[in-house]
Amino acid sequence: MANKLHLQGGWRRGLAAALVSIMALLCASSVGAQPFNELPPQQQRVLQPFAKDWESFSQEKQDRLRKGSERWLNMSPEQRVEAKQRLKKWQALTPEDRQWIRERFEQFQKLSPEQKQRLRAARDAFRQLSPEKRQELKRRWQSMSPEEKVKLRERYQHSNPKQRARILERWENATPEQRQRMLERWERRRLGE
Numbered sequence: 001m002a003n004k005l006h007l008q009g010g011w012r013r014g015l016a017a018a019l020v021s022i023m024a025l026l027c028a029s030s031v032g033a034q035p036f037n038e039l040p041p042q043q044q045r046v047l048q049p050f051a052k053d054w055e056s057f058s059q060e061k062q063d064r065l066r067k068g069s070e071r072w073l074n075m076s077p078e079q080r081v082e083a084k085q086r087l088k089k090w091q092a093l094t095p096e097d098r099q100w101i102r103e104r105f106e107q108f109q110k111l112s113p114e115q116k117q118r119l120r121a122a123r124d125a126f127r128q129l130s131p132e133k134r135q136e137l138k139r140r141w142q143s144m145s146p147e148e149k150v151k152l153r154e155r156y157q158h159s160n161p162k163q164r165a166r167i168l169e170r171w172e173n174a175t176p177e178q179r180q181r182m183l184e185r186w187e188r189r190r191l192g193e
Contacts, residue, residue: 033055033057034062034066035055036050036054036055039066043066043070043073046072046073047066140171140172147183148179148183151183151186152171155167155186170182
């Protein structure tokens with residue numbers, strides 16, 4: 001009988017210890033969290049949409065929101081208008097598109113500084129094109145099959161700037177049949193045939 005009571009008491013002590021541990025973890029996760037009403041008044045105004053849920057946010061999320069509010073408060077009126085427009089565009093995206101963008105951003109962050117600079121230069125060159133030319137390039141890109149896009153990217157990445165310009169020029173002026181033949185030639189070269 002004494003042994004049975006000992007086991008029951010041990011079980012209760014174990015449960016109590018587990019509950020204390022869980023409570024400690026819950027309390028530790030809120031350590032450093034700042035109550036909403038203790039934020040500076042300007043930040044409270046910016047973060048007002050989050051006030052109701054503020055206490056339930058992790059420390060990390062609160063920090064991100066506070067930093068975002070600081071950036072917002074330091075923006076000019078023009079920058080705020082642009083930021084609102086970008087936010088509306090972001091919100092209009094499908095969840096799949098947002099996920100794709102997040103993944104691309106993560107990939108970009110892993111690139112070397114030289115690779116990042118090349119991509120920025122290509123983006124800047126694209127932006128220098130007339131709106132009509134940009135639309136035409138976008139339309140052509142969207143009309144390509146996934147295989148064509150992969151092959152073109154691979155070919156382009158392994159070319160020097162002069163070759164890239166020549167590739168783009170030939171590609172832009174090619175018919176769909178000519179493009180298919182170009183892709184087939186590039187694939188044969190890549191495979192060493």
